[in-house]
Amino acid sequence: MISANERLFLIESLKNGIRQDSRKLDQLRETHIYISPEEYGYVEVSWGHTKVSVRVSAAIDKPFEDRPFEGIFSINCDISSMASQKFDNYKVGNDEVLIGRIIEKAIRRSNAVDLENLCIVAGSKVWKIQVDANFLNYDGGLIDVGSFAVMLALQHFKKPDISIEDDVVIVHDVDQRQPVPLSILHVPVCLTYSFFTPYTREQILKGDTEEIWAMDATMKEEEVRDGMLVITMNKNRELIQLSKNGGVPIDASLLVELGMKGMQEVDRLTDMMRDVLKKDEKERYERGNLKLLEVGAAR
Amino acid sequence: MSHQVETGVLSRSDGSAQLTIGSTKVITSVNGPTEPKARQELPNLASLEIVIRPAQGLPTTREKLLEDKLRSLLQTIIIRYKYPRQLIQIVVQFLSSEGKSNVFTNNELSAAINCAFYALIDANIALNYSFAAVSVSLNEGKYLKDPAWKQLSESDSHHVICFSIQDGKAEKLLLLESQGDFSEEEVFDTIAKSVAECEKVHQDQRKFIGEKIDRDFIWKA
Amino acid sequence: MVQGPMEPSLRSQANTTEATIEVNVNVANFSTFERKKRTRTEKRIVELKATLEKTFEQSVMCNLYPRTVIQVDIHVLAQDGGLLAGMTNAMTLALIDAGIAMYDYVSSVSAGLHDQTPLLDLNSLEENDMSAITIGVVGKSEKLALLMLEDKMPLDQLESVLAIAIAGSHRIQDLMDTELRRQGNIRASKMTQS
Numbered sequence: 001m002i003s004a005n006e007r008l009f010l011i012e013s014l015k016n017g018i019r020q021d022s023r024k025l026d027q028l029r030e031t032h033i034y035i036s037p038e039e040y041g042y043v044e045v046s047w048g049h050t051k052v053s054v055r056v057s058a059a060i061d062k063p064f065e066d067r068p069f070e071g072i073f074s075i076n077c078d079i080s081s082m083a084s085q086k087f088d089n090y091k092v093g094n095d096e097v098l099i100g101r102i103i104e105k106a107i108r109r110s111n112a113v114d115l116e117n118l119c120i121v122a123g124s125k126v127w128k129i130q131v132d133a134n135f136l137n138y139d140g141g142l143i144d145v146g147s148f149a150v151m152l153a154l155q156h157f158k159k160p161d162i163s164i165e166d167d168v169v170i171v172h173d174v175d176q177r178q179p180v181p182l183s184i185l186h187v188p189v190c191l192t193y194s195f196f197t198p199y200t201r202e203q204i205l206k207g208d209t210e211e212i213w214a215m216d217a218t219m220k221e222e223e224v225r226d227g228m229l230v231i232t233m234n235k236n237r238e239l240i241q242l243s244k245n246g247g248v249p250i251d252a253s254l255l256v257e258l259g260m261k262g263m264q265e266v267d268r269l270t271d272m273m274r275d276v277l278k279k280d281e282k283e284r285y286e287r288g289n290l291k292l293l294e295v296g297a298a299r
Numbered sequence: 300m301s302h303q304v305e306t307g308v309l310s311r312s313d314g315s316a317q318l319t320i321g322s323t324k325v326i327t328s329v330n331g332p333t334e335p336k337a338r339q340e341l342p343n344l345a346s347l348e349i350v351i352r353p354a355q356g357l358p359t360t361r362e363k364l365l366e367d368k369l370r371s372l373l374q375t376i377i378i379r380y381k382y383p384r385q386l387i388q389i390v391v392q393f394l395s396s397e398g399k400s401n402v403f404t405n406n407e408l409s410a411a412i413n414c415a416f417y418a419l420i421d422a423n424i425a426l427n428y429s430f431a432a433v434s435v436s437l438n439e440g441k442y443l444k445d446p447a448w449k450q451l452s453e454s455d456s457h458h459v460i461c462f463s464i465q466d467g468k469a470e471k472l473l474l475l476e477s478q479g480d481f482s483e484e485e486v487f488d489t490i491a492k493s494v495a496e497c498e499k500v501h502q503d504q505r506k507f508i509g510e511k512i513d514r515d516f517i518w519k520a
Numbered sequence: 521m522v523q524g525p526m527e528p529s530l531r532s533q534a535n536t537t538e539a540t541i542e543v544n545v546n547v548a549n550f551s552t553f554e555r556k557k558r559t560r561t562e563k564r565i566v567e568l569k570a571t572l573e574k575t576f577e578q579s580v581m582c583n584l585y586p587r588t589v590i591q592v593d594i595h596v597l598a599q600d601g602g603l604l605a606g607m608t609n610a611m612t613l614a615l616i617d618a619g620i621a622m623y624d625y626v627s628s629v630s631a632g633l634h635d636q637t638p639l640l641d642l643n644s645l646e647e648n649d650m651s652a653i654t655i656g657v658v659g660k661s662e663k664l665a666l667l668m669l670e671d672k673m674p675l676d677q678l679e680s681v682l683a684i685a686i687a688g689s690h691r692i693q694d695l696m697d698t699e700l701r702r703q704g705n706i707r708a709s710k711m712t713q714s
Contacts, residue, residue, distance in 0.1 A: 036395070038322070039395065042394075042395060044394075049310045049311070051309065053392075053394055055354060055355055055394075055395075057355050057356075076356070076357060078352075078357075080350055080352060080390050080392070081328075081330060081348075081350070081388050081390055082309065082312065082315075082326075082328040082390040082392055083311060084311045085311075085330055085333065085388070089348065089350045089388070089390070094566065094570050097563055097566045097567065097570075098566075098567060098570060100563070101563050101564075101566075101567050105670055109670060109671075110671075110672060130355070130356065132354070132355055132356065134352065134392055134394075136309055136326060136328075136392065137309040137310055137311050137312075138311050139310070139311065219311075227578075229667065233675060237674060237675045237676065238672045238673065238674055238675065239669060239672065239673045239674070239675050239678060240669075240671075240672055241669055241670060242653065242667050242668065242669035243667065243668055243669070244664065244665075244666060244667035244668070245567075245570055245571040245574045245575070245666070246571060246572075246573070246574025246575035246576070246577060246578055246665060246666060247574055247575075247578065247665075248578065249578065249657075249658045249661070249663035249664055249665040250663060250664055251662055251663055251664075252662045252663075252664055252682050252683075252686060253662070255664060255667070255678075255682070256678055256679050256682070259675055259678060260675070263675065
């Protein structure tokens with residue numbers, strides 16, 4: 001809930017290009033990433049005040065009958081009242097469904113994870129990859145942060161190595177054999193644009209009004225916005241998802257412009273994920289003294 | 300076992316705490332006292348909404364059982380008549396826990412209880428007394444505090460013991476969860492040994508809260 | 521099917537300044553080749569419902585009907601691509617037929633990209649094979665009220681696909697307009713006769 005005065009104040013300052021946290025309109029908040037040093041596939045991402053934890057887990061299961069060659073991949077992102085009191089613990093709200101759907105469409109529907117690679121024995125045994133995203137604190141941008149954290153966790157995750165002997169699947173302990181990473185086909189990144197308008201609807205529909213747009217809105221900005229657009233893209237300049245559920249109409253040329261501009265952020269975020277993962281890999285390597293295990297090492 | 304606590308970690312909740320004991324990591328948020336839904340409202344007491352969410356997968360009956368245990372404990376501890384017709388929402392989210400099984404929820408339960416204590420203090424909810432819990436396993440009569448999952452699954456019996464604490468002394472036994480193969484004598488012995496352990500946990504609590512108050516409040520100009 | 525503006529069934533639904541638009545989507549089991557049971561709570565359907573509600577909140581003059589509910593029931597009888605586009609156009613026509621004040625038409629169409637060629641209004645088979653975008657345009661402007669793309673599409677091709685989709689929507693709007701005027705004239709002439 002937000003008061004009428006605060007709403008006016010927020011919109012008026014946005015009109016002048018000023019945001020409450022002194023960011024620019026096209027600037028994302030600062031990101032802090034924690035990657036579990038012991039496990040594979042557990043990350044916590046803080047994005048401004050928004051905080052998400054994601055865990056990836058794998059188990060062996062029977063595939064769906066109509067898809068015997070494909071593994072099972074599911075993303076579960078319920079939002080509890082821990083994130084904010086506006087989310088009910090027992091009832092799934094409309095916003096919640098929408099957030100879940102958009103993240104799922106960005107990652108699962110776009111085939112970010114190669115499902116055929118998860119097949120062990122066709123028709124009877126496949127890997128079941130489950131992603132649990134928990135939203136711990138809400139300050140806007142759940143879609144962006146959620147999909148970022150899920151993609152980071154998926155790239156970090158490694159499943160135990162397996163071997164098959166006489167139709168029996170042997171799962172090797174992580175300490176015995178190097179676990180294998182998932183095969184990630186591409187890395188989708190979601191960017192949410194929020195639109196604000198100080199005009200009345202008549203003005204918008206009749207005249208040539210300019211919409212104010214801002215990236216990565218905070219909770220208060222989300223509360224006063226008049227429309228939002230989610231653009232999902234990957235590094236290969238591919239659009240994966242566009243989703244604008246009503247709200248103020250925006251100009252087609254603006255859409256193209258936002259898409260082009262967004263590419264920079266997509267590149268930056270993808271690089272950030274890569275760098276963080278590389279650093280983690282290096283630390284693990286040093287901590288585990290894996291150098292000793294290499295072929296050329298002096299023993 | 301190392302206890303690591305951090306409070307006030309979530310800005311959107313009235314109180315929150317994150318606790319790491321060994322490989323169990325849990326975060327708890329407390330919201331309240333707030334407006335309850337009509338069906339939750341109690342005319343002379345605060346109602347409690349307790350939700351436990353697992354580290355992996357969707358909540359199951361296992362979480363419901365833990366919720367129920369936590370509720371029965373907190374019901375007596377929170378001074379509920381102070382907040383009539385109000386709601387206190389407690390969400391316990393496990394971030395990592397070792398092994399997912401329906402039997403060995405010892406470490407989870409004791410971590411949830413201890414974490415809830417810090418979160419309730421952070422939310423400034425009135426409590427009758429302090430409380431501290433320990434998770435214990437007995438293997439061939441050997442007493443082990445905060446067992447790892449492997450030790451837990453190999454043990455003869457395992458217990459969660461929670462004491463109320465007044466003036467730094469363990470007073471009343473608030474919760475006792477025992478499972479496995481054990482004799483009456485062993486339980487009493489375990490309880491007696493746990494008194495000191497709970498008091499030790501409480502010393503950590505006092506120390507942490509003291510530091511927290513020094514940090515959070517400005518007493519002198 | 522449009523009902524309302526009417527008294528809301530729950531006091532809590534009423535908005536003191538504007539009308540609430542409530543959309544119910546019902547997809548018939550026999551609407552696709554494959555007979556599949558669909559429930560109202562399916563995520564995909566909830567999403568469609570929310571999209572329609574939010575789109576029309578902006579183009580219906582909701583401020584004229586405070587404290588009321590406008591309920592729209594959409595039954596999908598057959599599907600052959602362009603589900604969201606069809607639903608949007610049908611809803612526009614139904615709202616106009618019900619005499620509810622709107623700022624302008626919302627016309628919607630789907631467009632796809634085959635290799636380098638943009639295609640307009642895809643059927644089911646085409647939709648399964650190529651990436652499709654659904655847009656909703658307000659009036660004769662280039663303003664997009666609704667936008668939905670679920671499959672991959674090269675960013676650089678977006679502009680050309682959008683161009684053809686917008687032109688398509690304008691054409692649909694013309695068709696809707698002629699049909700509405702024809703219906704209106706028939707009704708008007710009936711009234712003068714009696």
